Amino acid sequence: MISRFRWALIAGTVSLAGCGEMFDPGPLEYVDSPSLQTELKDKPTMQAAVRKALGNLFGPEPREIHVPVGSGLPMGGARLASHRHFDDGAKPQAFHVAVGSSTSTPGTIPIRGGFALYREHCLHCHGVSGAGDGPTAPFLYPRPRDYRKGIFKFTSTNTGQKPTRSDLEKTIRYGLHGTSMPAFDAMLTEREFQQVIDYVIFLSLRGETELALIGEAGIADEKDPNALSDEVSGEILRAVANKWKSADSQVMNPPIPKPESTPESIQRGKELFLGLNKTGNKVDCTSCHGPQALGNGPSFISQDVFNYVVFGGDPSTRGERLDAEAERIARKRFEMANHGSAHEPTADELKPLLAQIKKQWEDSLDDWKEPLRPANLNRGVYKGGRRPIDIYWRVAKGINGAKMPAHVPTLEPEKVWDVVNFVLALPYEPKLLEGATLPAAPPTSAPKVAQPKYDLSNTTLLADSPPPADPKAGNTK
Amino acid sequence: MRYWSILFALAAVFSIGAFVYAPFSPDWWLPNSANEPYHAVSKFGREIDSLFLIILWITGIVFIGTQIALVWVSWKYIDKPGSVATYFHGSQRLEVIWTIIPAAILVFIALYQMGTWAEIKFRSSAPKVLPLAEVTARQFQWVIRYAGPDGKLHTTDDLHLVNDLHFVKSAEKLEKPALIWLQSGDVLHSFFLPQLRIKQDAVPGLKIPVWFDCDRAGQYELLCAELCGWGHYKMRSKVTVHENQADFDEWMQRKLSEQNQSQIAAVAQGGK
Numbered sequence: 001m002i003s004r005f006r007w008a009l010i011a012g013t014v015s016l017a018g019c020g021e022m023f024d025p026g027p028l029e030y031v032d033s034p035s036l037q038t039e040l041k042d043k044p045t046m047q048a049a050v051r052k053a054l055g056n057l058f059g060p061e062p063r064e065i066h067v068p069v070g071s072g073l074p075m076g077g078a079r080l081a082s083h084r085h086f087d088d089g090a091k092p093q094a095f096h097v098a099v100g101s102s103t104s105t106p107g108t109i110p111i112r113g114g115f116a117l118y119r120e121h122c123l124h125c126h127g128v129s130g131a132g133d134g135p136t137a138p139f140l141y142p143r144p145r146d147y148r149k150g151i152f153k154f155t156s157t158n159t160g161q162k163p164t165r166s167d168l169e170k171t172i173r174y175g176l177h178g179t180s181m182p183a184f185d186a187m188l189t190e191r192e193f194q195q196v197i198d199y200v201i202f203l204s205l206r207g208e209t210e211l212a213l214i215g216e217a218g219i220a221d222e223k224d225p226n227a228l229s230d231e232v233s234g235e236i237l238r239a240v241a242n243k244w245k246s247a248d249s250q251v252m253n254p255p256i257p258k259p260e261s262t263p264e265s266i267q268r269g270k271e272l273f274l275g276l277n278k279t280g281n282k283v284d285c286t287s288c289h290g291p292q293a294l295g296n297g298p299s300f301i302s303q304d305v306f307n308y309v310v311f312g313g314d315p316s317t318r319g320e321r322l323d324a325e326a327e328r329i330a331r332k333r334f335e336m337a338n339h340g341s342a343h344e345p346t347a348d349e350l351k352p353l354l355a356q357i358k359k360q361w362e363d364s365l366d367d368w369k370e371p372l373r374p375a376n377l378n379r380g381v382y383k384g385g386r387r388p389i390d391i392y393w394r395v396a397k398g399i400n401g402a403k404m405p406a407h408v409p410t411l412e413p414e415k416v417w418d419v420v421n422f423v424l425a426l427p428y429e430p431k432l433l434e435g436a437t438l439p440a441a442p443p444t445s446a447p448k449v450a451q452p453k454y455d456l457s458n459t460t461l462l463a464d465s466p467p468p469a470d471p472k473a474g475n476t477k
Numbered sequence: 478m479r480y481w482s483i484l485f486a487l488a489a490v491f492s493i494g495a496f497v498y499a500p501f502s503p504d505w506w507l508p509n510s511a512n513e514p515y516h517a518v519s520k521f522g523r524e525i526d527s528l529f530l531i532i533l534w535i536t537g538i539v540f541i542g543t544q545i546a547l548v549w550v551s552w553k554y555i556d557k558p559g560s561v562a563t564y565f566h567g568s569q570r571l572e573v574i575w576t577i578i579p580a581a582i583l584v585f586i587a588l589y590q591m592g593t594w595a596e597i598k599f600r601s602s603a604p605k606v607l608p609l610a611e612v613t614a615r616q617f618q619w620v621i622r623y624a625g626p627d628g629k630l631h632t633t634d635d636l637h638l639v640n641d642l643h644f645v646k647s648a649e650k651l652e653k654p655a656l657i658w659l660q661s662g663d664v665l666h667s668f669f670l671p672q673l674r675i676k677q678d679a680v681p682g683l684k685i686p687v688w689f690d691c692d693r694a695g696q697y698e699l700l701c702a703e704l705c706g707w708g709h710y711k712m713r714s715k716v717t718v719h720e721n722q723a724d725f726d727e728w729m730q731r732k733l734s735e736q737n738q739s740q741i742a743a744v745a746q747g748g749k
């Protein structure tokens with residue numbers, strides 16, 4: 001098996017070398033969490049201890065999978081890979097799922113296993129460790145999910161909770177519309193979906209356990225040999241696994257079904273969206289989504305700066321583009337504030353302006369430090385799904401890891417449904433938000449960023465306007 | 478070495494043998510459904526298959542003729558010790574003949590296929606039916622927006638699905654094909670229904686009508702036939718042809734009620 005693979009590799013290398021371009025998918029090994037270096041900078045022993053504990057729990061490399069006891073994976077993780085062998089009592093707390101070799105296996109089970117499927121379909125974006133760092137990842141916006149934080153955006157469970165297996169299945173089966181996550185519905189069998197889900201949860205467990213181990217090692221004494229003993233690391237793993245186990249009990253079910261989408265309900269939703277409701281709590285949608293719901297509210301860095309920085313060139317030089325752009329905007333603001341005073345701003349004068357712009361950029365990043373965009377609600381593209389229940393979840397409990405906050409209990413369920421009716425109606429009634437403005441005194445809103453002169457709005461994947469209506473079809477119903 | 482000509486003859490025999498064998502093996506022959514390997518399930522498919530067969534016969538006969546001539550010449554006029562080559566300017570008559578015959582064959586094929594091409598590709602022959610759906614090819618999936626019960630696209634009752642194409646078999650639609658509008662969200666893709674012999678590029682910036690029919694209810698495939706990036710192979714969609722309109726409507730109602738879901742039926746049942 002291995003030798004056949006090696007031959008294919010050699011043949012591939014030779015044929016690709018002929019093309020003058022070599023595609024290197026990178027080594028098949030786990031990458032360390034960046035916080036291993038940052039958090040445990042002066043603790044080499046602890047760094048080694050974290051690696052060792054993690055290797056014991058989950059296996060030292062992707063081709064040797066250990067399924068720790070208490071992982072909560074169905075069938076004890078048997079679906080992770082096709083070749084299994086059990087520990088012969090030496091280490092009763094774990095069994096191994098060995099992959100990539102057919103030797104020393106008491107029997108193979110006729111499945112490909114989550115690892116093989118993941119490697120074929122997912123790895124090139126999500127990476128070997130599930131870090132969202134596969135070879136195709138830098139070309140994508142939004143970036144592929146890094147599972148290692150254990151945060152998943154589109155869930156049916158309460159704010160901050162883990163997704164259920166069915167949530168993950170829905171994402172894999174139908175994709176995330178508006179992102180690069182494709183639908184695998186027609187590619188995999190029922191059984192294979194479960195295998196891939198197991199493997200994704202395995203990687204997420206591993207990543208989150210790694211972070212927790214680093215946290216534990218951070219407070220431990222560098223010289224303490226038992227800081228990350230088997231008991232301690234097992235305890236840490238079980239704490240992470242328990243969050244996954246409780247997901248099913250955390251599903252949020254709207255207490256009332258969606259009421260009819262009447263003009264009154266849509267109108268109430270619109271008032272809530274614009275913060276114009278006379279009664280009840282107010283929510284602040286426009287500061288992010290903008291008064292026309294174009295996703296251009298003042299709390300976020302402006303669309304063209306975003307486009308320039310994110311799409312304006314090589315992803316690895318984003319920081320340089322941001323610096324250049326911030327400098328340019330700061331100078332412009334200085335000029336505007338000083339009414340064309342002839343003198344050039346000094347570094348000290350620019351500093352606070354630059355800091356302000358950088359702060360706004362920082363505020364526009366998600367938990368993975370990736371730039372975010374509020375949804376343009378006019379497009380009718382909903383990443384987390386278009387069912388009313390999906391949009392209810394997004395509004396009611398927010399989006400994990402992103403800037404969308406939870407709105408329950410601030411809003412009562414019937415009000416959330418009004419907002420849902422409004423959001424679902426908007427792509428079909430483009431005049432709904434015509435002339436709407438930001439609330440008179442936007443709470444703590446940053447000054448609007450000056451607009452650069454170039455227009456890069458066509459660099460987004462799909463046009464920002466709703467799709468052109470079929471000439472034969474009426475636009476509203 | 479006169480025996481080289483035998484090697485050439487063997488190569489020709491092998492090629493011809495492959496073509497003679499192909500129709501007897503469903504795997505080698507045209508992409509038809511497994512239980513009816515010799516029945517193309519669409520009207521366009523049968524027309525295209527007959528064109529394919531005509532061209533296969535023409536090229537087959539020409540191939541056999543030229544191979545026989547080549548092998549015979551290389552056998553007969555093998556270099557012999559002491560033989561002297563003769564030089565001559567050429568035969569105009571021969572050249573005219575071997576130009577006119579292939580040209581005539583090409584003109585025949587060009588004229589003969591025109592009707593089928595026009596029927597499948599000309600916008601003027603698009604069926605006068607309500608569109609079934611708008612299909613957007615994007616890296617790397619088929620985003621399908623069905624017109625919904627009102628038959629109009631871009632209305633609130635549209636059904637949104639991914640990689641799941643459904644329509645009704647043609648006998649139930651007065652032999653009228655199903656019509657979709659094809660567009661691309663990013664790069665070039667190609668909408669390929671192998672069993673229905675339909676292939677149409679999705680071109681960024683264009684909305685292209687595509688129509689197709691099928692006379693057997695069942696499961697087929699929709700593939701992308703234009704290498705569009707690393708995930709090209711993922712652009713594979715299920716195609717379901719329904720026995721009758723009622724079946725299709727029932728399916729659409731079911732999908733629409735899924736799309737309109739606003740509560741979990743039974744929360745307690747949870748995961749699997």
Ligand SMILES: [Cu+2]
Binds near residue numbers: 614666667709
């Ligand atoms: Cu494609």
